[in-house]
Structures are given as C-alpha cells and as structure tokens.
Amino acid sequence: MIRTGLRVASTRQPRLSTIVLLGVTVFAASLIIAVPWRRAFSIPLYARQTGQPCATCHTAFLELNPFGRRFKLGGYTLNGGDWTGPPFAVMLEAPTYTHTEAGQPGGAAPHFGPNNNFAFQQASLFTGGRFTDNLGAFIQGTYDGVARRFAWDNVDIRFAKPINVDGHNLLWGVTTNNNPTVQDVWNTIPAWRFPFISSALAPTPTAKIFIEQVYAQQVAGLSAYGFLDDIFYLEFGGYRPLSNNTQKALGVSPTGQSPINGVAPYWRVAIEPNFGDHSWEVGTFGLASKVFPMGLSGAGTDSFTDVGIDTQYQYLGDPHTVTARVAWIHENHNTSASQTLGLADNSNNQLRSLNASLSYIYDKTWSFTGGRMSIGGTPDATLYGTFTGSPNSANWISEIAYLPFMRGGPSFWPWLNARIGLQWIRWDKFDGATTNFNGAGRNAHANNTIFGYVWIAF
Amino acid sequence: MLAATLKRALAQPKISKVAVNYQDHPDGDKRCDRCVQFQPPDACKVVDGAISPQGSCRIFIPGPPRT
Numbered sequence: 001m002i003r004t005g006l007r008v009a010s011t012r013q014p015r016l017s018t019i020v021l022l023g024v025t026v027f028a029a030s031l032i033i034a035v036p037w038r039r040a041f042s043i044p045l046y047a048r049q050t051g052q053p054c055a056t057c058h059t060a061f062l063e064l065n066p067f068g069r070r071f072k073l074g075g076y077t078l079n080g081g082d083w084t085g086p087p088f089a090v091m092l093e094a095p096t097y098t099h100t101e102a103g104q105p106g107g108a109a110p111h112f113g114p115n116n117n118f119a120f121q122q123a124s125l126f127t128g129g130r131f132t133d134n135l136g137a138f139i140q141g142t143y144d145g146v147a148r149r150f151a152w153d154n155v156d157i158r159f160a161k162p163i164n165v166d167g168h169n170l171l172w173g174v175t176t177n178n179n180p181t182v183q184d185v186w187n188t189i190p191a192w193r194f195p196f197i198s199s200a201l202a203p204t205p206t207a208k209i210f211i212e213q214v215y216a217q218q219v220a221g222l223s224a225y226g227f228l229d230d231i232f233y234l235e236f237g238g239y240r241p242l243s244n245n246t247q248k249a250l251g252v253s254p255t256g257q258s259p260i261n262g263v264a265p266y267w268r269v270a271i272e273p274n275f276g277d278h279s280w281e282v283g284t285f286g287l288a289s290k291v292f293p294m295g296l297s298g299a300g301t302d303s304f305t306d307v308g309i310d311t312q313y314q315y316l317g318d319p320h321t322v323t324a325r326v327a328w329i330h331e332n333h334n335t336s337a338s339q340t341l342g343l344a345d346n347s348n349n350q351l352r353s354l355n356a357s358l359s360y361i362y363d364k365t366w367s368f369t370g371g372r373m374s375i376g377g378t379p380d381a382t383l384y385g386t387f388t389g390s391p392n393s394a395n396w397i398s399e400i401a402y403l404p405f406m407r408g409g410p411s412f413w414p415w416l417n418a419r420i421g422l423q424w425i426r427w428d429k430f431d432g433a434t435t436n437f438n439g440a441g442r443n444a445h446a447n448n449t450i451f452g453y454v455w456i457a458f
Numbered sequence: 459m460l461a462a463t464l465k466r467a468l469a470q471p472k473i474s475k476v477a478v479n480y481q482d483h484p485d486g487d488k489r490c491d492r493c494v495q496f497q498p499p500d501a502c503k504v505v506d507g508a509i510s511p512q513g514s515c516r517i518f519i520p521g522p523p524r525t
Contacts, residue, residue: 050504051494056517066477067517074471080495080503134471162471171471230474274476277516316479316516 044089044415044457046071049129051081054417055406059321060359060367061419061457062187062196065314066272066279069185073171073227075160076129076136087129091457093122094145098201102446108201109146117201120145121453124153134161146200151251152217154182154191171227179216180239180266180287183223188310188327189285191216194357194371195397195423199451206431207375207384207391209331209351211287211306215260217252218242223266233283235268256294261301264289270310279314292337299340304333319363326356335383344383351377351391367401367421379432387439390432399423415458423451472506478515480505485514494521 047054050071054061057068064072071078096119103114112119122145128137140153160173181189187196190212198204208214223237241259248254270283285308290301310327331351338344357371374394381389401421409416430444431437437444490496491511495503502509504517 052504052517053519067473070471070473070477074473077471078473078504160471169474230476274479276479318516 044091044417045087045126045129046076047081047417048083048085048415049076049081049087050078051083053407055364058406059314059316059323060361060364060401060403060406061417062192063194063323063359064185064187064192065316066274069272070171070227070230072138072185073160073173073225073233074136074162075134075158075173076138077131077133077160079130087127089126089457091122091124091126091455092120093197093453093455094120095454096121096199096201097450097452098199099450100202100446101448102442104203111148112146112201119201121200128157135159144200149251152178154179154216156183158183168229170229172225174222174224175237176220176222178218178220178242179213180211180219180221180264181285182216183221183225183235184268184285186270186272186281186283186310186312186325187323188281188283188312188325188355189308190327193327193355194325194359194369195399197419197421197423197453197455199423199449199453202425202449202451203430203447205375205391205393206386207351207377207393209306209329209353209375210289210291210304210333211285211308211329211331212353215239215241215264217250218247218254218257219260219264221266225268231271231273233268233270233272236266238263238265239287239289240264254295258291258293258302259295261290261292277316279312279316281310281312283311284309293335293341293343296337296341296343299337302333302335302337304331306331321359321361321364323359323361324357327354329353331377335380338383342382345380345389346378346383349378349380349383351375357397364406365403367399367403367419369397369399369401371397371399373397384431386431386437388432388437392432393430393444394428396426396428397423409458413458417457419453419455421453421455423449423453425449425451472502473504474506475515478505478517480509480513480515482510482513484512485518488514488518488520490514490518492518492520494519496521 059065098117124140124142126140128139130136137157139155142153143150156177158173158175162171175183177183181191219239219241221239223235225235227233244254266287268285272281286306288305290303293302308329313324315322333349335344336347339347353375355373359369361367376392379389384391401419403419405417427444427447430447435443490509490513500508
C-alpha cells in the first residue's frame with residue numbers, strides 16, 4: 001500500500017538539515033579517526049567466537065566473502081576465539097536521516113514529519129553462535145524505531161557436518177529459519193542484497209515479488225543442503241505459515257497477509273569456483289506456493305511461482321576489493337481467486353525484478369556502490385492499487401560508506417563495528433509512471449531520496 | 459553400502475584452504491607461524507588441513523613471536 005502521505009506533492013527543499021547531517025557525519029568520522037586503534041579479536045558475537053576481526057568474513061559488512069559464506073554454511077560453529085562471556089551482540093541503526101526531493105504530506109510515517117526526518121531506526125539484539133560442534137544459530141530480535149514495536153527478526157538455526165564421500169568433501173546441513181532466502185550465503189538474494197540498509201521513512205514501490213521478503217517472519221521453514229567439494233551448492237526445503245496467534249506473540253501483525261496454503265517448496269542451486277583472489281558464483285533459486293489472498297478462503301487459492309537466477313563475482317585483493325552482483329526474478333502469479341474476490345482485475349499476472357550492483361571497497365574501509373533496481377509486469381490496478389495500474393518502478397542507487405573498524409574497534413571499545421554511509425536513490429519510474437504516478441501530480445523524482453545513516457554493532 | 463563409504467571427517471566444520479587463498483609459501487612478512495591462528499606444528503584453528511609454517515593466506519592476523 002502507498003502511504004496516504006504521498007498523495008500530495010511538496011516542493012520544500014530544506015537544505016539546512018542536509019548540511020547539519022553532513023556536519024554531524026564528518027564530526028563523528030573525525031572522532032573515530034582520532035582515536036587509537038586496537039586489533040580486535042572480539043567484535044560482535046561471531047567475531048568473539050572465532051577470534052577473527054569482521055574483515056575475515058566480510059568485504060564490508062554485511063556482505064560476505066568466501067570465508068564468511070563457509071562459516072555460515074558450517075552452522076556458525078567455527079571456534080578460535082577465547083571469549084567466555086554470554087553470546088550476545090547489539091546492532092543500532094541510529095541516527096538516520098531521510099530527505100526526499102519533495103515531502104510526503106501527512107508525514108513519512110506516524111509520528112514523523114513530511115520530510116527531513118531524523119530517526120532511531122532500529123535496535124537489534126543478537127544471540128546464537130556455536131551451541132555444539134555442529135549446531136549453531138543466528139537469532140535476531142528487533143525494536144523498530146519507526147513503527148515503535150518489538151518483534152522477532154531473522155532467525156536461522158542450523159546443523160552442519162563435513163563428511164567424506166568417496167574422496168569428495170561434502171558439507172551437509174539442515175537449516176530451520178523464518179524468512180525465505182535468509183539462509184542463503186550470497187549477497188544477490190532478497191534477504192541480503194544491496195542496499196544492505198534502507199530508510200524506513202522513504203517511499204517504496206507498491207508491487208513486490210513474493211520471495212522478496214513478503215513472508216519474512218511470517219513462516220517457518222526447514223531445508224537440507226549440501227556443499228560439495230567447496231564448489232557445488234544444493235538446497236531444498238519448504239515453508240509453512242505461522243498461526244496468527246504465534247505471529248502476534250512474536251510481535252508480527254498478521255493483518256493483510258496472504259498466508260501460504262500448505263507447504264511452499266524452496267530451492268537453491270549454485271556453483272562457486274574460487275581461484276586465487278577471485279570468487280565467482282552462478283545460481284538459481286525459487287519459491288512456489290498456493291496462497292489465500294488477504295487471508296480469505298472463500299474463493300480457493302491463488303498460486304505463484306518465483307524463479308530467480310543470480311551471479312556474483314568478487315575480487316578479494318589487498319587493498320582493493322570489488323563485488324558485482326546481479327539477480328533477476330520472474331514471478332508467475334495465478335490470481336484467479338483474487339479475481340473472484342474482487343481483489344484483482346486479471347486471472348493471471350507476471351512480475352519481473354532486476355537487482356544489480358557494483359561495489360568497490362578500498363582497504364576494507366571505504367565502500368563505493370552503485371546499483372540499479374527495477375520491477376515490472378502486467379498492469380492490474382485492483383491488485384497493485386496503483387493509480388496507473390502498472391507495477392513498474394525503477395531506480396538508481398549510489399552509496400558511499402566508511403567502515404573504520406573492519407579490522408577491529410578502538411582501544412576504548414574493541415568490540416565496536418560501524419558503517420557510516422550516505423545513500424542517494426534516483427527514481428526513473430515509480431508505481432507505473434514518471435510523472436503524476438499517484439493522480440495528484442506527484443512525479444517519480446519527488447521520491448528521490450538522500451539517506452544518511454550510522455550503523456553500529458558491538 | 460553407502461554408509462561404508464561415508465567417513466567422518468572433523469567434528470567441527472573448518473574453512474577450506476581455497477576459501478582463504480592458502481598458499482604454501484609466505485606472502486611478504488605474512489607467514490602462518492606468525493599468525494595467531496596457527497597451531498604448531500602444522501595446523502590452523504580455522505583453516506582445514508595440514509598447514510605449512512611457511513604458508514600464508516588471506517586472513518593472516520599477526521600474533522606474538524613464537525619461541
């Protein structure tokens with residue numbers, strides 16, 4: 001749904017807040033640069049467990065490198081550190097600042113103004129790590145500072161074990177999680193792709209492909225996987241919906257959901273050859289299901305099949321790192337039940353999404369990324385609720401980020417990691433149009449966004 | 459029969475050499491026997507397999523001198 005605040009355009013261009021933000025960012029960066037460094041073996045949770053700095057697993061957090069991917073596939077169980085304290089970590093997305101080219105009348109969200117909003121966007125508590133030699137977890141609970149509520153967030157609990165099969169190394173495992181693609185290890189898939197952080201106060205397109213986080217925290221999944229000879233990855237599993245009461249108990253509102261009917265199969269196939277400083281992945285993934293549109297069962301079920309293809313290349317030199325990522329997803333959506341219920345015009349719709357990005361990281365400290373996102377498909381005004389009837393949107397995203405602690409935090413706080421970034425989003429098309437996409441004269445460019453953030457973990 | 463072919467390896471998954479670009483020669487001053495993760499005589503806390511003291515890899519972390 002489009003927030004009603006988008007219906008009327010504003011032409012306010014307050015530049016003072018932008019200048020203030022830049023000043024605060026520069027001041028914070030200056031403080032960080034000024035403090036003495038200490039090599040840390042005890043950055044959040046996994047760093048404390050493994051004795052490794054963040055840069056061992058990440059090119060620039062949260063993007064994984066080959067080591068990080070194998071740490072995850074190995075069930076988060078790798079040891080090496082001497083930490084004996086409790087397995088917790090904290091992550092904050094604060095402060096953040098969101099400026100759109102034109103304000104969002106009525107407010108960007110309840111309790112926020114039309115434009116130039118500072119926010120304490122998110123606070124998360126993590127636990128998990130290594131339970132046994134073969135059992136580990138990633139467990140996140142989050143306070144949403146925009147919606148002002150606490151809920152469970154991404155959860156991935158897995159068992160993993162390496163074996164030898166006729167001379168071939170096989171790392172096999174089982175994962176149970178609550179978000180399709182959250183268990184994946186490449187940064188092309190919806191749960192972990194660029195942009196790694198987004199403003200919760202900026203406009204987003206109405207149309208969304210099901211596998212693109214629609215079922216996050218609403219389902220429970222179980223899948224088995226194998227990673228053969230450090231190259232071939234295969235995973236198959238399924239997801240079932242959580243009951244409304246369970247979701248409510250976990251802080252999730254089930255209102256407006258289209259729950260899965262039965263089990264939704266999920267699959268993932270990928271190959272990742274590594275040669276020297278180069279790592280290249282090519283793969284496919286997908287999710288299919290029958291769903292009750294808006295939770296209504298009177299007309300039967302809709303069904304959808306999402307099929308994605310992706311590739312990721314990483315150059316892991318020192319001090320230069322480059323990552324290129326591309327994912328394309330096609331969705332076939334049978335909306336016959338929705339049509340019967342008056343929730344769709346067509347009995348069948350298609351959506352396609354493209355997410356491509358290129359990052360250059362210097363000395364594991366400065367990250368520069370450019371990306372392209374687009375979604376498009378068949379028009380259906382009732383299903384998407386857009387003024388144009390079209391689901392088409394497209395933008396360009398660029399981001400600069402400073403990560404001062406990838407090799408360890410400052411001496412007074414050795415477990416600190418931080419990403420301080422400035423992101424710019426330019427919309428070419430929004431909800432089906434370049435101009436007047438909402439019938440009230442608002443143009444796609446009005447949603448252009450500048451997003452500044454401080455993202456820290458400890 | 460399949461069970462007979464399955465042979466348990468290490469209890470705890472470690473990281474493969476290829477994932478850290480392990481080489482059996484030093485990379486400048488970076489040598490495994492100068493890394494905090496090295497376990498004499500020929501192992502690593504986090505990387506799988508036999509490790510040469512003169513080897514090197516992408517995740518080298520300098521440690522205190524070994525006597």
